[in-house]
Amino acid sequence: MTRKKTVELIERHKAVAVLRFPKPEQFEPIFEALIEGGIKVLEVTMTVPKALELIEKAARQAPSDMVIGAGSVIDRESVKKTVDAGAEFIVSPIVKDEVLDEANKLDKAVLPGAFTPTEIQKAWEAGADVVKVFPANIVGMPFFKAVKAPLPHLKLMPTGGVSLTNANEWIEAGACAVGVGSSLVDKKALAEEDYDQIRKNAEIIINNLKGV
Numbered sequence: 001m002t003r004k005k006t007v008e009l010i011e012r013h014k015a016v017a018v019l020r021f022p023k024p025e026q027f028e029p030i031f032e033a034l035i036e037g038g039i040k041v042l043e044v045t046m047t048v049p050k051a052l053e054l055i056e057k058a059a060r061q062a063p064s065d066m067v068i069g070a071g072s073v074i075d076r077e078s079v080k081k082t083v084d085a086g087a088e089f090i091v092s093p094i095v096k097d098e099v100l101d102e103a104n105k106l107d108k109a110v111l112p113g114a115f116t117p118t119e120i121q122k123a124w125e126a127g128a129d130v131v132k133v134f135p136a137n138i139v140g141m142p143f144f145k146a147v148k149a150p151l152p153h154l155k156l157m158p159t160g161g162v163s164l165t166n167a168n169e170w171i172e173a174g175a176c177a178v179g180v181g182s183s184l185v186d187k188k189a190l191a192e193e194d195y196d197q198i199r200k201n202a203e204i205i206i207n208n209l210k211g212v
Contacts, residue, residue: 001067006088006109007129007155009067011176013040014209015167016091017202018071018159018181021190024050030185031058033195035066037202043091043179045071046078052085059086069109076102083108091179093134095119100127111157115139117147120154130155130176137161141173148174164204171212180205 010016017039021030027048034042042062044055051070058068069089070082079090079102089109092099096112103110104127113134114120120131133139136158144156158170159179167178184205189197 001088003089003103003107003109003129006067006069010041010089010109010130010157011155013067014171014177014212015039015205016041016043016069016157016177016179017184018043018045018091018179019185020045020047020181021185022049024048024054026190026193027054027057029193029195030190030198031061033199034184034202035063037199038206039202040065041067041069041177043069043071043089044087045091046074046082047072052081055082055085055087059088069111073099075099079103079106079108089129091132093132095123095126095128097126103127113159117151120147120156121151124154130157132179133158135160136170141169144170144174164201165208167205167208168212171209178209 067088070087071091073090073092076098083106090103091111093113095114100110109129111130111132112123112128113132114123123131133156137160155176157177162178162180163183170178184201
């Protein structure tokens with residue numbers, strides 16, 4: 001899949017499910033619950049044990065209309081490894097030239113993390129397809145409106161501060177998509193292995209984003 005097509009799908013579906021969990025054996029039921037709940041864009045972070053194996057598994061088992069990406073990528077080698085495993089997009093908590101360069105070289109969408117207007121614009125100029133504003137809970141929705149006013153060309157995605165019921169507000173504030181992690185795959189549900197709750201969480205956020 002080309003980076004252009006991936007970005008189109010991210011913008012269309014709007015919710016990027018960010019997976020962080022301690023036990024790799026939980027991946028399968030979490031994955032199934034998210035699919036059943038309507039999630040179409042999934043980011044497996046490199047902080048998850050056996051992340052590369054899970055990315056490969058997700059890419060192999062995902063429905064044809066689902067996009068799999070890798071998160072917490074901070075160096076060139078990790079870009080190569082995650083793309084080889086099947087990742088169609090690369091997310092980083094920082095702006096690092098080698099990550100952007102390698103993702104661009106491989107024609108994969110790249111979403112680096114930035115915080116200030118200057119960092120965001122520099123990330124865009126360096127080849128970002130979407131800039132992840134992180135941690136977005138610190139600046140809030142008014143920040144998105146303020147940044148987009150003089151820089152309307154930017155594609156921004158908040159991570160941090162996105163709940164199951166305020167995702168639509170972030171889109172209305174100027175985000176092209178939202179990254180949602182702990183509110184979707186919450187610790188209580190993980191601890192209790194309540195995967196039906198994760199499915200319900202997915203349904204809530206997908207319904208919340210309808211019409212925006």
